[in-house]
Amino acid sequence: MAKTKNDNRKVTLKTGDAVSVYKIVTAKGFSIRSLKKEDMFAVLRAANSLKPVAESFQGFFQDAQERLKPEGFDALMEKAERFDTLADDEKREVNKAVQAYNKDVDDCVKTELEKETEVEAFARLSEDAIAGIASSNDLDVATILLLQEVLA
Numbered sequence: 001m002a003k004t005k006n007d008n009r010k011v012t013l014k015t016g017d018a019v020s021v022y023k024i025v026t027a028k029g030f031s032i033r034s035l036k037k038e039d040m041f042a043v044l045r046a047a048n049s050l051k052p053v054a055e056s057f058q059g060f061f062q063d064a065q066e067r068l069k070p071e072g073f074d075a076l077m078e079k080a081e082r083f084d085t086l087a088d089d090e091k092r093e094v095n096k097a098v099q100a101y102n103k104d105v106d107d108c109v110k111t112e113l114e115k116e117t118e119v120e121a122f123a124r125l126s127e128d129a130i131a132g133i134a135s136s137n138d139l140d141v142a143t144i145l146l147l148q149e150v151l152a
Contacts, residue, residue: 009120009121010118010119010120010121011049011118011119011120011121011122012116012117012118013053013116013117013118013119013150014113014114014115014116014117015053015057015112015113015114015115015116015117016113016114017146017149017150018050018053018054018057018117018119018150019050019053019054019057019058019113020146021046021050021146021147021150021151022047022050022051022053022054023054024139024143024146024147025043025046025047025050025147026047029137030137031133031136031137032044032133032136033136034132034135034136035129035132035133035136036129038123039125039126039129039132041123042122042123042124042125042129042151043125043129043133043151045122045123046122046123046125046150046151048120048122049119049120049121049122050119052119053117053119057109057112057113060109060112061105061109064105064108064109065105068101068104068105068108069101070097070100070101073101076094076097076098079094080094080098124151124152125151125152126152127148127152129152130144130147130148130151130152133147
């Protein structure tokens with residue numbers, strides 16, 4: 001849950017929550033047009049506060065992806081592109097290597113996503129604004145609850 005530090009106007013969030021909410025509210029097709037003007041502005045200001053965390057994490061994620069590539073990864077990806085033409089034992093080899101790589105990347109970034117981070121405080125949305133977002137967008141319940149937790 002977002003905690004506000006009154007002395008320095010910061011909000012403390014998990015990095016993963018900040019990144020997720022930023023991606024949601026900046027996604028193409030995410031609509032805020034049904035909201036009152038002040039609520040639209042609040043969503044945009046919240047996105048602006050979350051942007052540095054999201055961009056920093058994206059850089060970290062890209063570094064992890066690049067630096068954790070095993071030797072021969074490019075050749076493996078070339079094989080994966082012709083996956084349907086491979087023999088069953090080659091398919092298993094490709095799957096195993098890609099799964100191991102993905103696990104390494106996930107394990108590396110998991111800790112980063114759990115860290116708490118501070119962002120500039122932003123105006124909280126009302127429950128009505130969250131309901132407006134929910135009715136204007138095709139969002140699942142978990143996404144709506146995350147938006148409510150971080151933005152309301």
